[in-house]
Amino acid sequence: GAVVSQHPSRVICKSGTSVKIECRSLDFQATTMFWYRQFPKQSLMLMATSNEGSKATYEQGVEKDKFLINHASLTLSTLTVTSAHPEDSSFYICSALQGADNSPLHFGNGTRLTVT
Amino acid sequence: GQNIDQPTEMTATEGAIVQINCTYQTSGFNGLFWYQQHAGEAPTFLSYNVLDGLEEKGRFSSFLSRSKGYSYLLLKELQMKDSASYLCAVRDWDDYKLSFGAGTTVTVRA
Numbered sequence: 417g418a419v420v421s422q423h424p425s426r427v428i429c430k431s432g433t434s435v436k437i438e439c440r441s442l443d444f445q446a447t448t449m450f451w452y453r454q455f456p457k458q459s460l461m462l463m464a465t466s467n468e469g470s471k472a473t474y475e476q477g478v479e480k481d482k483f484l485i486n487h488a489s490l491t492l493s494t495l496t497v498t499s500a501h502p503e504d505s506s507f508y509i510c511s512a513l514q515g516a517d518n519s520p521l522h523f524g525n526g527t528r529l530t531v532t
Numbered sequence: 533g534q535n536i537d538q539p540t541e542m543t544a545t546e547g548a549i550v551q552i553n554c555t556y557q558t559s560g561f562n563g564l565f566w567y568q569q570h571a572g573e574a575p576t577f578l579s580y581n582v583l584d585g586l587e588e589k590g591r592f593s594s595f596l597s598r599s600k601g602y603s604y605l606l607l608k609e610l611q612m613k614d615s616a617s618y619l620c621a622v623r624d625w626d627d628y629k630l631s632f633g634a635g636t637t638v639t640v641r642a
Contacts, residue, residue, distance in 0.1 A: 526573065
């Protein structure tokens with residue numbers, strides 16, 4: 417089955433620093449990747465849609481200058497949380513779309529970000 | 533956008549059957565997905581419905597009625613490992629985005 421690799425799985429950083437999270441589709445090409453965020457005991461909230469070779473589309477309320485998304489190739493998208501604050505502490509999950517129509521989203525294993 | 537509702541919690545006994553309902557309202561429907569998520573882990577895909585009817589996959593089945601904006605996930609022969617959150621998600625027609633419900637936490641008791 418399709419595999420999506422996300423790295424790192426866990427990161428602790430200091431307030432004000434930046435953190436980069438990578439999402440790779442290992443055995444398929446993903447023209448579209450999605451970035452979600454999940455706070456404890458809440459559902460997944462879509463942050464942005466990342467399309468290879470073009471600018472990401474952000475959901476309402478998500479700051480594009482704070483959450484930088486780059487989709488440089490068909491197998492790699494990155495999310496950089498800039499000037500992180502404690503309220504950015506969350507579980508970030510990427511997903512990749514393999515083809516279209518009947519294909520489900522395949523999720524990475526998530527990144528637990530803690531900002532101290 | 534989508535408005536997706538599912539119960540918050542359900543409890544059932546090992547070996548029993550549990551049905552998780554999901555209702556949705558959407559401007560452009562392109563499929564309904566069910567995912568299982570254990571605490572601290574990413575969601576894993578369970579089932580997909582785009583046409584009305586029942587899809588069966590082993591112990592898990594999912595049903596869809598597009599006219600009613602309704603789906604359910606049926607879990608049979610419950611096992612302790614089935615204790616998890618179950619997420620109903622609806623895909624948008626235009627851009628394949630998935631919008632998730634808040635999830636139903638299922639607790640299986642011995």
